[in-house]
Amino acid sequence: MQALLDTIATALMPNDAQRLFHGRGGRFPGCEAWTLDAFPPVWLVTKFGDASADEVTTLTEALQQRQAQIAPGQPLNAVLQTRHEGRSTTTVLAGAVPDSHVVTEDGAQYRINLLRGQNHGLFLDMAEGRRWVRSHAKGHKVLNLFAYTCAFSVAALQGGAKEVVNLDMAQGTLTTGQQNHQLNGFTSGAKFLAHDLFSSWGKVTRMGPYGLVIADPPSYQKGSFVANKDYARLVRRLPDLLRPGGHALLCLNAPEIPEQFLRDMLAEQAPELQLLQRLNNPATFADVSPDRALKVLIARMPPLP
Numbered sequence: 001m002q003a004l005l006d007t008i009a010t011a012l013m014p015n016d017a018q019r020l021f022h023g024r025g026g027r028f029p030g031c032e033a034w035t036l037d038a039f040p041p042v043w044l045v046t047k048f049g050d051a052s053a054d055e056v057t058t059l060t061e062a063l064q065q066r067q068a069q070i071a072p073g074q075p076l077n078a079v080l081q082t083r084h085e086g087r088s089t090t091t092v093l094a095g096a097v098p099d100s101h102v103v104t105e106d107g108a109q110y111r112i113n114l115l116r117g118q119n120h121g122l123f124l125d126m127a128e129g130r131r132w133v134r135s136h137a138k139g140h141k142v143l144n145l146f147a148y149t150c151a152f153s154v155a156a157l158q159g160g161a162k163e164v165v166n167l168d169m170a171q172g173t174l175t176t177g178q179q180n181h182q183l184n185g186f187t188s189g190a191k192f193l194a195h196d197l198f199s200s201w202g203k204v205t206r207m208g209p210y211g212l213v214i215a216d217p218p219s220y221q222k223g224s225f226v227a228n229k230d231y232a233r234l235v236r237r238l239p240d241l242l243r244p245g246g247h248a249l250l251c252l253n254a255p256e257i258p259e260q261f262l263r264d265m266l267a268e269q270a271p272e273l274q275l276l277q278r279l280n281n282p283a284t285f286a287d288v289s290p291d292r293a294l295k296v297l298i299a300r301m302p303p304l305p
Helices: 002-010 053-070 124-136 151-158 171-183 201-206 227-235 259-269
Strands: 018-022 034-039 042-048 078-084 087-094 101-105 108-112 141-145 163-167 190-193 210-215 242-252 274-278 295-300
Touching: 002 018, 002 034, 002 053, 018 124, 042 053, 053 078, 053 087, 108 151, 108 171, 124 151, 124 210, 124 242, 124 295, 141 151, 151 163, 151 171, 151 210, 171 190, 227 242, 227 259, 242 259, 259 274, 259 295
Parallel strands: 042 078, 141 163, 141 210, 163 190, 210 242
Antiparallel strands: 018 034, 034 042, 078 087, 101 108, 242 295, 274 295
């Protein structure tokens, strides 16, 4: 874990939530199991696997030493989460970490929770996707599928979207999404639908057409979405959802599924759409294998002649 300790030794607590160390990207041999995130004022360390008592002690001491250097007299707030065989254990290493708190990104505020579950309320690797949406949403009606806590919706409204329709099966995450809108001063302009997408195509289509469709599904969630099986069902509907000239932002965070999967699916299921680009991920998420990293593709419905 030396590369992680080296990062901690020079780290500063940023103003915005962001990743600071991404061992999962394979660029630091021997540290593939470790990540370090800043959710100010809390440091979050994640290990994919069990952490030994010696590792926990070494990690805590390194964070305490750095905290004393950059913020003398201020308490260290740090959390360790270990993940193993689909289960996670969260431990407060130091400080007083609340059940939830608010972090910022590019001027937006989001409520996150570091103490329950593996998904904390804001996916840091999707920061460039949110920036793209913010800069391309002006004047558009936006459909945000698998909306989770609706960070994309906040970004779209910040960018001047006319309206955002957020759809997710989980009412609890949509409730957090509504709180995120309120945090950012948006009391109108967004709808929140706790529906199963695949039984709601009629409703979703009637509410369109959309100038932007965002699809950021789970790669594997039994009973909800399995990328290898269900992504094609989604993509073939895009031509009916998009207005001429409209864009689709398609996300896939499955290390075992390459980018070519999305490209082939677009060509087969929605040949009308033009594939424009793959967005870069944040620099701190650099990966030795682009196919293993988060994949975000932008496609467009051709404008009318």
